[in-house]
Amino acid sequence: MSPLEGAQRAASQGPPEASSQVDPQASPPAAVEAVDVRRSYRVGSGQVDALRGVSVSIRPGDYVALIGPSGSGKSTLMHLLGLLDRPTSGQVLVAGRDTRTLDDDGLAELRNRTIGFVFQAFQLLARTTAVDNVALPLIYRGAGRRERRDRAVAALEAVGLGHRLDHRPAQLSGGEQQRVAIARALVGEPSLLLADEPTGNLDSVTGAEVMATLERLNRERGVAVMLVTHDRDVAARAGRQIRMRDGLVVDPATAAPVAWGPDS
């Protein structure tokens, strides 16, 4: 089932409390949605309010850049949307499902099924071939060896690396390593891909190749993409920008201009 079909199927099931009134014409629920989320960290005897009431919605097929100065709360928000952390208050919904009711195992299971992650530092296993790196997430789903390999090969072909199956990370260029990481994020057919500075370790030409890969997958497969970036060109290519400052989403219409730069 493709991510889009998954989202549509989830939509057709509707939220449980409204199942008798489902409108077949209604648009599918957000791939992920945060409703008035706050996240505070205890530090010594004090407290840091990293998110101070943020609401965002990433729809199926969206392509969103999350931007803002260092320390504004981007990573904290990504972690909440990726179900790697829980808000201090507020709600995170995945395909319309309230995640507050899930225990840690339930959260991990939902994350594994619906969300793929791409990191700045690739995070591939060094002594493992591309195809085995990509197949890894499928082990946690209980897929058999043959199925794991077939799906990993298909994911590598989808990112243009069908000819690099048995290369280890050190035998690949930086851009190729990041495309292996994208294939690994995609192999479970997530409805949402979260990318934290995916081009941060790459030169501009290679970074552009990686962005083209992400854009094509978004366009052709309908997988929603949200990426954190400090790169103005990368942000400009996204369909939408969400700008943060001091733990809040800034309204683009009223925000003061953002000073772009290495720390913006």
Ligand code: ADP
């Ligand atoms: P960004 O990704 O925009 O740079 P972060 O989400 O990493 O911002 O951080 C937001 C704020 O929360 C910062 O002031 C940061 O120092 C603080 N913070 C982030 N993670 C922690 C943590 N685990 N413990 C304490 N403070 C944290």
